[in-house]
Amino acid sequence: MTTERFPDSPDLPKLGKAEFAAEESALREQLLARQRELRAAGARSILVIVSGVESAGKSEVVNRLNEWLDARGVRTVAFWDESDEERERPRAWRFWRELPPRGSIGIFFGSWYTRPIVERVFRRSSREELERELAEIASVERLLAADGTVLVKLWFHLSEEAQERRLERLAREGARALTPWEKRFRSRYRRFAKVSARALDATDASHAPWHVIDAADRRRRDLAAGKILLAALERAVQPLEHEPENATLVARAVAPARSPILAAVDLSSTLEEAEYRERLVTARAALDRLTWKAHERKRSTVVVFEGWDAAGKGGAIRRLSSAIDARLCRVIPIAAPSDEERAQHYLWRFWRHVPRAGYVTVFDRSWYGRVLVERVEGLASAAEWSRAYDEIAHFERELSRGGILVQKLWLHVSPEEQLRRFEERAASARKQHKIGAEDWRNRARWSEYEIALQEMFTHTSIPEAPWEIVAANDKRWARVQVLETLVRRLEAAL
Amino acid sequence: MTTERFPDSPDLPKLGKAEFAAEESALREQLLARQRELRAAGARSILVIVSGVESAGKSEVVNRLNEWLDARGVRTVAFWDESDEERERPRAWRFWRELPPRGSIGIFFGSWYTRPIVERVFRRSSREELERELAEIASVERLLAADGTVLVKLWFHLSEEAQERRLERLAREGARALTPWEKRFRSRYRRFAKVSARALDATDASHAPWHVIDAADRRRRDLAAGKILLAALERAVQPLEHEPENATLVARAVAPARSPILAAVDLSSTLEEAEYRERLVTARAALDRLTWKAHERKRSTVVVFEGWDAAGKGGAIRRLSSAIDARLCRVIPIAAPSDEERAQHYLWRFWRHVPRAGYVTVFDRSWYGRVLVERVEGLASAAEWSRAYDEIAHFERELSRGGILVQKLWLHVSPEEQLRRFEERAASARKQHKIGAEDWRNRARWSEYEIALQEMFTHTSIPEAPWEIVAANDKRWARVQVLETLVRRLEAAL
Numbered sequence: 001m002t003t004e005r006f007p008d009s010p011d012l013p014k015l016g017k018a019e020f021a022a023e024e025s026a027l028r029e030q031l032l033a034r035q036r037e038l039r040a041a042g043a044r045s046i047l048v049i050v051s052g053v054e055s056a057g058k059s060e061v062v063n064r065l066n067e068w069l070d071a072r073g074v075r076t077v078a079f080w081d082e083s084d085e086e087r088e089r090p091r092a093w094r095f096w097r098e099l100p101p102r103g104s105i106g107i108f109f110g111s112w113y114t115r116p117i118v119e120r121v122f123r124r125s126s127r128e129e130l131e132r133e134l135a136e137i138a139s140v141e142r143l144l145a146a147d148g149t150v151l152v153k154l155w156f157h158l159s160e161e162a163q164e165r166r167l168e169r170l171a172r173e174g175a176r177a178l179t180p181w182e183k184r185f186r187s188r189y190r191r192f193a194k195v196s197a198r199a200l201d202a203t204d205a206s207h208a209p210w211h212v213i214d215a216a217d218r219r220r221r222d223l224a225a226g227k228i229l230l231a232a233l234e235r236a237v238q239p240l241e242h243e244p245e246n247a248t249l250v251a252r253a254v255a256p257a258r259s260p261i262l263a264a265v266d267l268s269s270t271l272e273e274a275e276y277r278e279r280l281v282t283a284r285a286a287l288d289r290l291t292w293k294a295h296e297r298k299r300s301t302v303v304v305f306e307g308w309d310a311a312g313k314g315g316a317i318r319r320l321s322s323a324i325d326a327r328l329c330r331v332i333p334i335a336a337p338s339d340e341e342r343a344q345h346y347l348w349r350f351w352r353h354v355p356r357a358g359y360v361t362v363f364d365r366s367w368y369g370r371v372l373v374e375r376v377e378g379l380a381s382a383a384e385w386s387r388a389y390d391e392i393a394h395f396e397r398e399l400s401r402g403g404i405l406v407q408k409l410w411l412h413v414s415p416e417e418q419l420r421r422f423e424e425r426a427a428s429a430r431k432q433h434k435i436g437a438e439d440w441r442n443r444a445r446w447s448e449y450e451i452a453l454q455e456m457f458t459h460t461s462i463p464e465a466p467w468e469i470v471a472a473n474d475k476r477w478a479r480v481q482v483l484e485t486l487v488r489r490l491e492a493a494l
Numbered sequence: 495m496t497t498e499r500f501p502d503s504p505d506l507p508k509l510g511k512a513e514f515a516a517e518e519s520a521l522r523e524q525l526l527a528r529q530r531e532l533r534a535a536g537a538r539s540i541l542v543i544v545s546g547v548e549s550a551g552k553s554e555v556v557n558r559l560n561e562w563l564d565a566r567g568v569r570t571v572a573f574w575d576e577s578d579e580e581r582e583r584p585r586a587w588r589f590w591r592e593l594p595p596r597g598s599i600g601i602f603f604g605s606w607y608t609r610p611i612v613e614r615v616f617r618r619s620s621r622e623e624l625e626r627e628l629a630e631i632a633s634v635e636r637l638l639a640a641d642g643t644v645l646v647k648l649w650f651h652l653s654e655e656a657q658e659r660r661l662e663r664l665a666r667e668g669a670r671a672l673t674p675w676e677k678r679f680r681s682r683y684r685r686f687a688k689v690s691a692r693a694l695d696a697t698d699a700s701h702a703p704w705h706v707i708d709a710a711d712r713r714r715r716d717l718a719a720g721k722i723l724l725a726a727l728e729r730a731v732q733p734l735e736h737e738p739e740n741a742t743l744v745a746r747a748v749a750p751a752r753s754p755i756l757a758a759v760d761l762s763s764t765l766e767e768a769e770y771r772e773r774l775v776t777a778r779a780a781l782d783r784l785t786w787k788a789h790e791r792k793r794s795t796v797v798v799f800e801g802w803d804a805a806g807k808g809g810a811i812r813r814l815s816s817a818i819d820a821r822l823c824r825v826i827p828i829a830a831p832s833d834e835e836r837a838q839h840y841l842w843r844f845w846r847h848v849p850r851a852g853y854v855t856v857f858d859r860s861w862y863g864r865v866l867v868e869r870v871e872g873l874a875s876a877a878e879w880s881r882a883y884d885e886i887a888h889f890e891r892e893l894s895r896g897g898i899l900v901q902k903l904w905l906h907v908s909p910e911e912q913l914r915r916f917e918e919r920a921a922s923a924r925k926q927h928k929i930g931a932e933d934w935r936n937r938a939r940w941s942e943y944e945i946a947l948q949e950m951f952t953h954t955s956i957p958e959a960p961w962e963i964v965a966a967n968d969k970r971w972a973r974v975q976v977l978e979t980l981v982r983r984l985e986a987a988l
Contacts, residue, residue, distance in 0.1 A: 029924045036927060063816035070927070071808060071827050071858060078821040083850060084578040109820050314565060322557035326603050327572035333565050339833045356577060364565060430523045433530055433564070 005197040006157045006212060015219040027226045028068050034233035035105065039073050042103035042343075044148040044236045048229060049111045052156030053192065054182045055166045056215035061156065062109050064222045065229065075100060079110035088298070088357035090402025091115070092140065096351040101343035102148070112137050113199055120195045121188055130195070134202040139394045145207035146387055147345045150236040153208060154225055155200060156215040160189045258447070259454035265412050267473040276476040283483035284323040290490040291324045291360055297494060298357035300404040303486065304366045307411025308449075309439045310421040311472045312479075316411065317364055319479045320486065324360055334365040346370055346388075347395055357403065367392055368408075371456050376448045389459035400464035407489050408465060409482060410453070411472040415446055499691040500651045500706060509713040521720045522562045528727035529599065533567050536597035536837075538642040538730045542723060543605045546650030547686065548676045549660045550709035555650065556603050558716045559723065569594060573604035582792070582851035584896025585609070586634065590845040595837035596642070606631050607693055614689045615682055624689070628696040633888045639701035640881055641839045644730040647702060648719055649694060650709040654683045752941070753948035759906050761967045770970040777977035778817040784984040785818045785854055791988060792851035794898040797980065798860045801905025802943075803933045804915040805966045806973075810905065811858055813973045814980065818854055828859040840864055840882075841889055851897065861886055862902075865950050870942045883953035894958035901983050902959060903976060904947070905966040909940055 038044070048065070050058050062076055077098045086094040092112070100106030116133035119125040125133075141151055158166070167186060170178060185192055200210045211228050215221045271279070294301065303320070307313045321329050332353045341349040347367060355361040370388040374380035380388070396406050413421075422443070425435040442449070461467050468485045472478035532538070542559070544552050556570055571592045580588040586606070594600030610627035613619040619627075635645055652660070661680060664672060679686055694704045705722050709715045765773070788795065797814070801807045815823050826847045835843040841861060849855040864882040868874035874882070890900050907915075916937070919929040936943070955961050962979045966972035 025924070032924065032927060059820050062820045063812075066815065066825075067812050071811065071825060072829055076820060076824070080821050083582075088577075317565065318557075318561050321560065326553050326556045326570055327574050330570070331560075331565060335566055430519070430526065433526060 005200050006159075006193060007214075009159055009162065009214050009216040012217065012220070014217050015223070017219075020219040020223065023223055024068075024226075027223065027230060031068050031226065031230055031233065032070060034230065034237055035070055035073055037237040038105070038233060039103045041237060044150060044240060045100040045102050046105045046150045046152060046229075046232055046236050047100060047144065048105065048107045048152040048154065048232075049113070050107060050109045050154055050156070051111060051113055052154070052213075052215065053158050053163060053189075053196075054179070054185045055163050055170075056156035056158045057218060057221065058109065058156055060218065061154075061222055061225050062107060065107060065225065068226060069105065073103070074105045074107060076107040076109060079108065079114060085356055089354050090398045090404070092136075092398050093351060093354055093402075095140075096348060099144075099149075099344060099348060101340065103343070112140065113203075117192075117195050117199050121185075121192050130198070131202070134199055136394075136398070138203050138205065138208075139390075141203065141205065141208040143347075143387075143391050143394065144345060146383075148240045149345075150232045151208040152229055152232045153203075153210045154228065155196070155210055155212045156221065157212050158215050160193075162216050163189065259450045259457070261454055261457045262412060262450060262469070265469055265471050267412070267414050267417075267471045269471050269477045270474040271476040271480060273476070276480060279480045280319070280483065283480065283487055286487045287320075287323040287483060287490075288325065290487060290494060291328050293494055294360075294405075294490060295328055295358040298403070299493065300355045300357055301360045301486075301490065302355065302399060302404050302406045303360065303362045304368070304406070304408040305362065305364050305411070306366060306368050306372070306409070307470075307472065308413050308418055309442055310418050310425065310434075311411035311413045312475050313364060313411055315475060316409075316470075316472075316479050316482045317362055320482055321362055323483060328358070329360040329362065330355070331362045331364060334363060334369065347391060350395070354399065354402075355404070367395065368456060368460075371460075372449065372452050373442075375452050376445055389455070392460055393462050396460075396462060396465040405489060405493050406465035407486060408460075408467045409485065410457075410467060410469045411478060412469050413472050415443070417473045418443060499694050500653075500687060501708075503653055503656060503708050503710040506711065506714070508711050509717070511713075514713040514717065517717055518562075518720075521717065521724060525562050525720065525724055525727065526564055528724065528731055529564055529567055531731040532599070532727060533597045535731060538644060538734060539594040539596050540599045540644045540646060540723075540726055540730050541594060541638065542599065542601045542646040542648065542726075543607070544601060544603045544648055544650070545605060545607055546648070546707075546709065547652050547657060547683070547690075548673070548679045549657050549664075550650035550652045551712060551715065552603065552650055554712065555648075555716060555719050556601060559601060559719065562720060563599065567597070568599045568601060570601040570603060573602065573608060579850060583848050584892045584898070586630075586892050587845060587848055587896075589634075590842060593638075593643075593838055593842060595834065597837070606634065607697075611686075611689050611693050615679075615686050624692070625696070628693055630888075630892070632697050632699065632702075633884075635697065635699065635702040637841075637881075637885050637888065638839060639699075640877075642734040643839075644726045645702040646723055646726045647697075647704045648722065649690070649704055649706045650715065651706050652709050654687075656710050657683065753944040753951070755948055755951045756906060756944060756963070759963050759965055761906070761908050761911075761965050763965050763971045764968040765970040765974060767970070770974060773974045774813070774977065777974065777981055780981045781814075781817040781977060781984075782819065784981060784988060785822050787988055788854075788899075788984060789822055789852040792897070793987065794849045794851055795854045795980075795984065796849070796893060796898050796900045797854065797856045798862070798900070798902040799856065799858050799905070800860060800862050800866070800903070801964075801966065802907050802912055803936055804912050804919065804928075805905035805907045806969050807858060807905055809969060810903075810964075810966075810973050810976045811856055814976055815856055817977060822852070823854045823856065824849070825856045825858060828857060828863065841885060844889070848893065848896075848898070861889065862950060862954075865954075866943065866946050867936075869946050870939055883949070886954055887956050887959075890954075890956060890959040899983060899987050900959035901980060902954075902961045903979065904951075904961060904963045905972060906963050907966050909937070911967045912937060 038046070050062055052058055066074060066076060075098075079094065082094065095108070095112050098106065098108070116125070116130055116137070120127070120130045145151055163186075167178065167182060200212075204210045211224075213221055213224045213228075291301070305313045305317055317331060321331050330353075337346075337349055350363070350367050353361055353363070370380055370392070371385050375385040399406050422435055422439060425431040457467055457469075468481075470478050470481045470485070532540070544556055546552055560568060560570060569592075573588065576588065589602070589606055592600065592602070610619070610624055610631070614621070614624045639645055657680075661672065661676060694706075698704045705718075707715055707718045707722075785795070799807050799811055811825060815825050824847075831840075831843055844857070844861050847855060847857070864874055864886070865879050869879040893900050916929055916933060919925040951961055951963075962975075964972050964975045964979070
């Protein structure tokens with residue numbers, strides 16, 4: 001079948017060996033030179049996605065690119081069989097864990113396109129499911145491109161006749177056996193072409209364009225791939241252009257200095273010691289039971305703790321994690337990123353801690369740092385923190401689609417209560433380490449944080465991953481709320 | 495049963511709440527202070543191993559330690575069910591991946607002791623297997639301790655009667671259900687005690703001593719654990735004492751300046767183009783077939799490439815990796831360690847790339863850097879590189895016991911041939927990037943490298959992981975040798 005996406009092979013003579021060698025030599029030199037610049041700059045990465053019809057020689061192209069490039073800055077990852085660690089996490093996890101760090105080139109042999117296309121070809125998914133998957137892919141690619149990753153999406157094409165000729169020659173010459181994929185797709189050429197064309201159409205974007213490469217002539221095919229990669233390298237060694245500040249951003253900046261959402265929180269609630277004990281014991285027992293039940297049913301939970309300094313996050317987290325069997329629960333404190341983390345999209349370091357099916361992961365601070373401290377302190381540009389709302393919503397939806405309950409908690413205290421606690425900490429030998437210059441600096445920016453918080457609640461309160469604002473002027477009240485919120489959430493879900 | 499290991503509970507009155515609170519408060523303050531010093535120094539780590547009889551309250555102790563410590567510097571990992579990614583790798587892999595980085599505390603709830611003990615209790619392993627496992631554990635602990643990790647091995651003990659009383663009370667009060675472990679071990683107290691006593695005896699060492707804690711009184715139990723941890727923290731904030739240079743080291747330093755092993759290599763072998771092509775094609779086809787067969791049988795292969803600068807490692811690796819389906823093969827170039835890697839034992843960054851069952855991983859340079867470049871350049875102390883021979887042999891034996899074929903290749907060229915290639919590189923625009931000051935510096939230290947190599951071959955040529963020295967003055971010869979060595983190795987193994 002010929003679609004506009006996949007035109008017939010141009011009627012060109014085969015490229016001669018000598019001609020190829022001449023072109024190859026020049027190309028290789030340039031590839032190496034640009035690759036060195038990419039690494040030296042350490043600012044952007046390249047992700048090459050290798051896909052296309054069977055027998056087009058994708059594996060040969062991958063080898064050729066590896067031959068041309070300096071191996072120290074390239075990593076090829078083949079995605080095919082899944083481990084249970086991968087199966088038990090959202091689908092995107094296996095790709096995130098293999099993304100190339102800044103300054104390097106990642107070659108994905110097979111990619112996030114493989115499974116949606118294959119499932120649709122074999123009618124194991126509906127048209128709607130395919131569309132939804134493609135929309136998710138488009139989101140991920142947008143997010144990576146915005147972060148400076150140059151996406152090189154290669155589709156290797158062979159006409160049905162050309163593919164058949166190759167398969168026949170393979171059978172005749174016996175150079176190697178047909179791969180399982182060649183056997184499975186041989187009889188489904190047209191359907192595969194149709195589904196693939198739809199996938200390409202839905203994900204062709206200026207920041208992540210598709211390149212369809214005719215694979216009839218191996219030498220032309222490899223040169224074409226190399227030249228596209230070279231062009232990408234040339235773009236990648238340029239600094240990333242920042243999006244101009246736009247009207248939305250300006251509108252956001254003039255939001256009210258108080259958050260109506262936070263203003264509505266009743267901070268006067270308290271709990272007496274006796275009631276506190278009783279409710280704590282009840283909630284703890286329920287949590288123990290529910291987390292084991294969730295484990296049996298392979299449902300995971302991600303709990304995000306955010307809150308004002310001295311709002312009692314630490315104590316609340318300990319009450320929560322000690323209520324769950326240590327075998328099921330892991331607490332991830334988020335501090336400054338490591339250099340491996342800094343070399344990736346900011347969400348990468350959270351993806352790596354996404355739990356396998358059946359476990360609870362508690363984040364002590366989280367990806368919301370992007371739209372809170374990084375925004376307020378100017379560590380993220382306006383373009384970066386503005387697009388983070390969508391990126392975060394996308395991330396949490398991915399978790400949720402992967403069967404993970406996401407519960408976000410904001411521990412809220414009044415400025416007066418915070419001041420009281422700061423002073424108490426400063427006066428106590430045991431608590432002194434919990435208060436530093438940074439806390440006072442953050443406090444001075446209270447109203448900037450309120451603006452950021454109001455926007456955060458507005459833009460990231462999605463049904464799959466709700467925010468619970470916990471009144472935390474009274475620690476006992478707050479701790480019980482935290483536990484009871486989780487109990488309610490798990491009970492509703494299980 | 496009472497063994498010397500597990501004495502009867504001392505006949506003490508229960509520790510009162512007030513007395514506990516007073517001790518706790520002082521202990522906690524000190525723990526936090528030392529923990530801050532540990533983090534600030536960033537030099538050493540603490541690994542707490544929590545083990546012992548069922549119902550002794552191990553989970554409560556873990557929670558208590560987490561309550562006392564600053565959560566930002568502690569990570570608790572529970573080892574119980576294994577993922578297939580873990581099952582498909584050597585047993586040690588899951589522990590290596592969770593080791594605490596320098597400056598932090600790791601709490602292992604369950605550990606490398608759990609499985610050997612449980613298997614022996616249920617007679618799924620022989621006495622000899624248990625002994626071998628314990629010897630392996632002792633090696634790992636020695637290696638971690640030498641690297642500065644302070645091991646805190648806690649064994650929580652309850653007498654049979656005390657355990658039974660707890661289980662009965664649990665059943666009576668119904669506070670929680672018995673865990674599956676409590677049910678399984680209840681009737682096997684004596685056997686469990688006997689096997690455990692053996693495990694403790696075999697792994698009690700001055701650098702990794704066992705602490706048996708009586709768990710009859712919860713408050714005393716927790717204070718005991720806290721005090722042992724505090725003592726460990728006090729040691730860990732001291733700089734690591736270096737072992738004195740000893741006679742073995744001196745003996746090593748006066749080894750001959752030429753390596754007899756390398757001198758015996760015939761560097762004159764060459765291959766004509768025609769024979770090269772033919773043998774390459776044959777070996778490539780065999781490798782393709784054998785690696786797929788190995789994949790089916792879940793056998794992995796680790797190939798280590800080392801060699802003189804300009805010996806042709808890069809070209810040989812490309813010939814090898816392009817002969818294997820890209821889905822099965824991964825090349826790991828070893829460059830400078832990341833900060834996450836530097837915060838761990840030097841073998842950690844190789845453990846993280848150990849393949850799942852059925853795959854091939856090619857290391858372009860490897861852990862041998864420790865006894866080559868790090869030794870020659872003085873980046874590792876004499877104590878460090880000297881003990882690395884045993885550490886490396888231990889590592890490779892672990893891989894081998896985990897079903898992985900380990901093949902090490904040294905690409906050998908003469909100093910004259912190296913000079914010729916350096917000069918050729920310097921003169922070629924395309925190859926200039928492959929030659930730098932570092933290469934010339936290394937070349938000037940040829941004889942120091944020969945000493946290091948002679949020792950490396952002598953100390954790390956173990957039957958499970960042989961060295962193959964490849965004569966590489968002729969590139970064609972070398973490339974064919976590399977492929978044919980792998981073919982022979984795989985054929986013999988499959």
